[in-house]
Amino acid sequence: MVSAEALGSAQLGEPGQPLVLTNGIALVGSELEHREFGMLRIVAGQIESFGPRGGATRTHSDDLILDLEGAFVVPGLIDSHVHFDLAGHPAAYEHYDASVLLRSLTCFHNGLAALRNGITSVRDLGSADHTVLDYASLVRRDLLIGPRVIAAGRPITVSDGHFSQYARVANGPSDVRDAVREQIAAGARVIKLMATGGISTSGNPESIQLTPEELAAAVTEAHQAGLQVAAHAHTHAGVVAALSAGVDSIEHAAFGDDATFEVMASHHATLVPTVSALNNVLPGRGIPAETVRKSLEAREPYLQSVRKAVSAGVHIAAGTDAGTALNPIGGLVDELAMYCDAGMTALQALATATTGASGLIGGRAGIIEPGRPADLMVVAGDPSADVTALRRPLHVVRRGRVIDLAWADRTMSELSRALVG
Numbered sequence: 001m002v003s004a005e006a007l008g009s010a011q012l013g014e015p016g017q018p019l020v021l022t023n024g025i026a027l028v029g030s031e032l033e034h035r036e037f038g039m040l041r042i043v044a045g046q047i048e049s050f051g052p053r054g055g056a057t058r059t060h061s062d063d064l065i066l067d068l069e070g071a072f073v074v075p076g077l078i079d080s081h082v083h084f085d086l087a088g089h090p091a092a093y094e095h096y097d098a099s100v101l102l103r104s105l106t107c108f109h110n111g112l113a114a115l116r117n118g119i120t121s122v123r124d125l126g127s128a129d130h131t132v133l134d135y136a137s138l139v140r141r142d143l144l145i146g147p148r149v150i151a152a153g154r155p156i157t158v159s160d161g162h163f164s165q166y167a168r169v170a171n172g173p174s175d176v177r178d179a180v181r182e183q184i185a186a187g188a189r190v191i192k193l194m195a196t197g198g199i200s201t202s203g204n205p206e207s208i209q210l211t212p213e214e215l216a217a218a219v220t221e222a223h224q225a226g227l228q229v230a231a232h233a234h235t236h237a238g239v240v241a242a243l244s245a246g247v248d249s250i251e252h253a254a255f256g257d258d259a260t261f262e263v264m265a266s267h268h269a270t271l272v273p274t275v276s277a278l279n280n281v282l283p284g285r286g287i288p289a290e291t292v293r294k295s296l297e298a299r300e301p302y303l304q305s306v307r308k309a310v311s312a313g314v315h316i317a318a319g320t321d322a323g324t325a326l327n328p329i330g331g332l333v334d335e336l337a338m339y340c341d342a343g344m345t346a347l348q349a350l351a352t353a354t355t356g357a358s359g360l361i362g363g364r365a366g367i368i369e370p371g372r373p374a375d376l377m378v379v380a381g382d383p384s385a386d387v388t389a390l391r392r393p394l395h396v397v398r399r400g401r402v403i404d405l406a407w408a409d410r411t412m413s414e415l416s417r418a419l420v421g
C-alpha cells in the first residue's frame, strides 16, 4: 500500500511537524472575510491560531515555515459531485467493466488530480461497487494520500432506470430500504438516489423513476443513520417529488423552471448543478451518439436552469460530475466561472465550493477558523474578486501538510501511463 508515510517526498516537512504560514491574507469564517495575518499556525492537522501582521510571531524551532509573500489563503475546495473511479473516457461508464485494480489506481490518480487543483474534499455520488468506499476509508485513516471523500457506494435506481446497468436496482419501498442499509453497512457517508432518467444513459431524462413511497423509505432510513440523501433529478416533477420526500440535495436539475426553484428555495435544499459536465460533449469525440444528442439538447435549458436557480436564491454547492465523458477531475473552476456567467458574484461562486458546501461533507472542513481542519489552498490573486485566480494554486495543504505539487504531477503522469496501458 502506498502510504503517506512511505511517500515522504509527497509532502513537505515531517509527519506531525507544525506548519506556519506567514504574511498572507486569509478568507476566514463562513462569510469568507479578508484577514491579513503575520502568521497562521497549524498543528496536528488543525488550524491553531492567527497572529496579526507586525505582531509577535510565536514560532517554534521545529515549525515548518512558509512565507506566502502576500498571497491569499482560501479553504481547500469542495467538489460536491464526482465519480472517483471513472477516468473521464469518452465512453465513461465502460470503465466500470475494468478491473478493480485499474479502478483503484484511477481513484488514487483522481485523488492527486483533485489535490493538485486545490480540491481537498469531494462527494463521490455513485459507483458500480464499493471500490470508492474502500479508497475513502484508506484516506480517512491516513493510510493513503488524497482528499476527504464522502462516498455513496452504489446509487439506488429502479429496474431499467438511470444507471441501472451498474447501480443497486431496487423496486418497492422495502427493497429500497434494504439497498440503503447495504450502502451504510459498506461504509457509505451519503446516499444517492436516481429520481428521474438521465442524460448520460439511455432513456428519457424527464421520466419519473423512484416513486414517492420509495423515495420516502430511502430518506427515512438514511436520516435515521445520520446520512444525507442526494437525489439525481432533472425535471420539475422529479425535483419536487424528491424534495417532498425530504432529500438534502438535488443533483443537476437541468430542466428546472422558476416554479422548481421557488420550491427548492422554500425547502432550503441544496442544488448541485454540475452544468460544466456537458462542456466537452461534442460529436466526433468517441462519446456515444445518444449521450451527445441529449447533451446538446440539454445544454441551453441547463444554463437557463442555473440562471433561474441563482436568481431564486437557491442554496447552491458546486459540483462537476467529474469522471463522466471528457470531464476529468479538477475542472471545478470552470463550473464556478459558469455560475458567475449565470449571475453570481465571484465571492458567491467561491462560497459554493467552500463555506456553502461545508454542510454536505459534515460541516467541519470548508471554513477557515481555529479548531477546523487545515485543508487549505494558497493562490496569488484574490478569488473573491475573480474565481479564475483559483486555477493556479501556489500551495495546497491537506491535513496540515503541504503537498509537493511537483511530486503529484510526476506521480500522476506515471499512473496515466499505467492506466492507458
Ligand SMILES: [Zn+2]
Pocket: 081, 082, 083, 125, 321
Ligand atoms: Zn453523477
